């Protein structure tokens with residue numbers, strides 16, 4: 001198998017008769033989705049379940065099997081080991097990387113140093129150490145059946161000697177304007193996968209970059225548009241379309257696939273955002289009715305951003321952020337439990353605090369009943 005020679009960007013000779021109708025549809029669908037986003041007062045809190053779901057699904061594409069509730073339970077300190085522990089840690093890292101990227105992008109554009117930082121965050125674990133976190137590769141790599149030789153590979157990315165030049169060209173393209181931002185996003189993602197610049201995590205970093213790039217280009221008001229659900233459910237085609245770019249130079253096929261993914265996923269994400277918003281409003285009334293507390297919205301925000309939690313952690317958080325007295329929180333939690341809003345996952349015993357969950361939000365993020 002020959003080493004792949006990447007195309008110069010921007011691409012020339014694309015089939016606009018094929019692509020333009022899809023470009024139009026994708027832009028319209030994304031604009032509708034962004035309209036919903038703009039109506040959400042605190043997206044980082046309210047849409048935190050979407051981010052968790054994205055982290056789970058993006059990791060699932062290459063075979064990491066974990067569910068939203070497992071990730072949240074581990075983050076709350078409930079799971080302390082087991083074979084999935086490292087996988088779940090990388091999913092948590094993925095979510096944290098998305099959140100921290102949001103802050104960075106308020107002031108700076110996406111640069112290669114930032115991409116390396118994302119990778120360092122993603123691989124921040126015991127196991128990650130042999131994945132050269134935060135570094136672009138210095139070795140030849142290849143894609144193919146597990147354990148295959150380079151001769152048997154289905155794709156061989158560029159030689160590490162030439163990689164820095166290709167990456168710089170990709171960075172320049174990121175910070176230029178192609179004919180359309182969504183078409184450009186398709187090219188940015190695929191070119192990153194074709195360069196395969198890191199030892200492991202190319203798929204996940206490439207997918208994290210999708211909302212970040214759209215946000216940088218002001219196509220989104222928040223860096224919160226996730227495609228992994230579509231890509232995971234069309235995994236075979238996703239891989240085959242990427243392969244067709246290197247094997248046959250079929251960029252049109254890839255871009256059309258990607259634009260269709262945006263159209264479908266934007267509609268799906270709109271449904272989910274609407275459902276989350278409705279749950280938020282419903283719970284505001286339910287918590288108020290159950291507790292008659294002036295702190296209703298603070299508690300609501302806390303359980304939305306962390307729907308599985310230790311009672312003592314929540315009390316600490318409410319104290320630090322809003323000055324709510326630590327003795328107030330247990331009563332609020334009891335009332336919310338009695339009203340069926342919260343459920344105990346693990347009772348407290350001795351000095352160990354109880355672990356509680358907000359099942360409706362977890363189930364909404366997972367897309368099925370898990371709690």
Ligand SMILES: Nc1ncnc2c1ncn2[C@@H]1O[C@H](COP(=O)(O)OP(=O)(O)O)[C@@H](O)[C@H]1O
Pocket residue numbers: 061062143154155193194198199200201202203204205206239242243246
């Ligand atoms: N033939 C191919 N050519 C280029 N990229 C590909 C090809 N097949 C799959 N990919 C990309 O490579 C990713 C897997 O690379 P990897 O470094 O293992 O990422 P991760 O560890 O995040 O799953 C896939 O998610 C996909 O985006």
Ligand SMILES: [Mg+2]
Pocket residue numbers: 062200201202
């Ligand atoms: Mg991998």
